[in-house]
Amino acid sequence: MRRIRFSSSLAVLLLGLVPVALAEGLPDLGESAQGDLSPRMEKKIGEATMREIRLREPSYVDDPEITGYLNGLGHRLAVQIEGEHPDFRFFALRDPTLNAFAMPGGYIGVHTALIAAAQSESELASVLAHEISHVTQHHLARMVAKQNQGQLAAMLAMAAAVLAARNNPDVAIGAAAAGQAAGIQNQLNYSRDFEREADRMGLQLLEKAGFDIRDMASFFERLQKFGRLYENNAPGYLRTHPLTTERIADMGNRIQLRPYKQVPDSLDFTLVRARIRVEEGSAEDVVSDFETRLKDRKFASEPATRYGLARAYLRAKNPDAAAVQIAELRRLKVSSPMVETLAAELQAAKGDTAGAARLLRAAAARYPSDRAVAYALVDALLASRRADEALKFVAADQVGHTTDFRMRDLQAKAYAMQGKQFRQHWAQGESYALQGQTLSAIEQLQLAQKAPDGDFYDRSQVDARLRELKALRAEEARQENAP
Numbered sequence: 001m002r003r004i005r006f007s008s009s010l011a012v013l014l015l016g017l018v019p020v021a022l023a024e025g026l027p028d029l030g031e032s033a034q035g036d037l038s039p040r041m042e043k044k045i046g047e048a049t050m051r052e053i054r055l056r057e058p059s060y061v062d063d064p065e066i067t068g069y070l071n072g073l074g075h076r077l078a079v080q081i082e083g084e085h086p087d088f089r090f091f092a093l094r095d096p097t098l099n100a101f102a103m104p105g106g107y108i109g110v111h112t113a114l115i116a117a118a119q120s121e122s123e124l125a126s127v128l129a130h131e132i133s134h135v136t137q138h139h140l141a142r143m144v145a146k147q148n149q150g151q152l153a154a155m156l157a158m159a160a161a162v163l164a165a166r167n168n169p170d171v172a173i174g175a176a177a178a179g180q181a182a183g184i185q186n187q188l189n190y191s192r193d194f195e196r197e198a199d200r201m202g203l204q205l206l207e208k209a210g211f212d213i214r215d216m217a218s219f220f221e222r223l224q225k226f227g228r229l230y231e232n233n234a235p236g237y238l239r240t241h242p243l244t245t246e247r248i249a250d251m252g253n254r255i256q257l258r259p260y261k262q263v264p265d266s267l268d269f270t271l272v273r274a275r276i277r278v279e280e281g282s283a284e285d286v287v288s289d290f291e292t293r294l295k296d297r298k299f300a301s302e303p304a305t306r307y308g309l310a311r312a313y314l315r316a317k318n319p320d321a322a323a324v325q326i327a328e329l330r331r332l333k334v335s336s337p338m339v340e341t342l343a344a345e346l347q348a349a350k351g352d353t354a355g356a357a358r359l360l361r362a363a364a365a366r367y368p369s370d371r372a373v374a375y376a377l378v379d380a381l382l383a384s385r386r387a388d389e390a391l392k393f394v395a396a397d398q399v400g401h402t403t404d405f406r407m408r409d410l411q412a413k414a415y416a417m418q419g420k421q422f423r424q425h426w427a428q429g430e431s432y433a434l435q436g437q438t439l440s441a442i443e444q445l446q447l448a449q450k451a452p453d454g455d456f457y458d459r460s461q462v463d464a465r466l467r468e469l470k471a472l473r474a475e476e477a478r479q480e481n482a483p
């Protein structure tokens with residue numbers, strides 16, 4: 001049910017425009033690498049689609065720890081790419097189907113079930129490497145016909161169709177009733193040539209980044225086995241990335257001659273998987289599942305199992321039991337920012353927000369580049385009504401993170417707590433601007449202009465910024481209405 005809403009807003013575009021765009025057929029692999037869609041357009045489409053997902057897709061995982069982990073892993077692969085490429089952004093969707101997908105502009109989504117199904121970090125990396133390669137090889141762009149370049153609506157439709165092509169029974173049924181979209185969906189599935197190319201490039205990335213390349217073949221083979229159980233209703237990944245025995249054999253051949261290399265999983269990989277598992281099913285079931293694993297010592301990682309159990313106890317509102325597991329993690333000398341945010345959450349759950357802030361202060365000094373810790377610290381300071389301190393931290397943090405809209409949201413919250421309306425709306429406006437929501441940004445800056453506080457210097461800055469945003473909005477409107 002939940003996804004009909006998201007998709008139907010774009011379905012009209014999807015049904016109306018995509019067949020025209022695709023009717024021209026796909027350019028063959030020999031054509032210019034850039035394809036038919038300019039990188040600038042790709043970026044725009046990607047940003048717009050990502051915004052839609054963040055705002056309207058209920059399965060979007062708004063968790064800086066999971067997002068941070070995926071981006072760290074993806075970055076290890078992306079730095080190995082030769083030549084120009086977009087900045088890759090990775091995100092997770094809470095979804096029980098095995099899928100991952102690339103959107104224009106370098107945005108790559110991964111379903112939580114796929115992360116959970118990966119038995120090693122190299123397996124997960126192999127899927128990311130495959131998706132990255134679809135982007136660097138401009139496979140999506142090459143699916144769009146030339147004359148549609150510049151038509152933002154058509155581009156958005158394509159992005160919507162890519163999203164709809166995720167394993168999504170709701171959309172599939174609705175679309176089949178409309179009589180057309182099934183065909184579109186099939187056409188959006190990557191061709192075998194694209195798949196082979198993404199496998200080949202993906203393997204190279206994986207190897208250069210130091211992962212175990214054998215895991216790509218083993219993971220894809222396992223995905224194929226899952227697929228057989230579903231027959232015609234194969235999980236999304238297999239539908240959008242047709243996985244043939246031939247592909248797996250092809251990978252096997254490439255891998256065969258390479259020396260065996262065992263790559264240990266990172267601690268964060270095991271913690272992130274535990275974190276995902278904790279949110280699935282009822283709190284009671286999750287607690288008993290982790291308790292059993294620990295009791296029977298049926299686990300790949302004791303730290304991750306204790307971490308998961310502690311989180312499960314917190315979810316089940318049993319902070320005392322969680323505290324015992326966190327103490328065990330300390331005893332095992334498990335060193336990760338995820339353990340620190342967990343310990344702080346425990347303090348907060350006990351009502352000790354000052355204690356939580358103290359833990360996070362230390363964690364922020366120890367892990368200065370960790371975004372989840374930074375957000376948690378500001379949250380904890382606000383929860384203990386210390387807006388001044390929070391703002392001081394945000395100001396220092398902003399120097400290195402000028403495009404971080406999440407921090408801008410927290411800044412707006414802190415100003416609101418201080419009763420500083422002018423600065424609250426200004427910060428909120430800048431957050432919207434960073435998210436590409438120009439109209440909402442303008443609205444907030446206009447509210448700032450109407451606020452009773454704010455000095456002359458700040459006001460003239462906001463006036464100038466407002467002119468800038470209005471010009472930007474006019475340009476956006478012009479592009480949206482372009483023929």
Ligand SMILES: [Zn+2]
Binds near residue numbers: 130134194195241
């Ligand atoms: Zn693929």
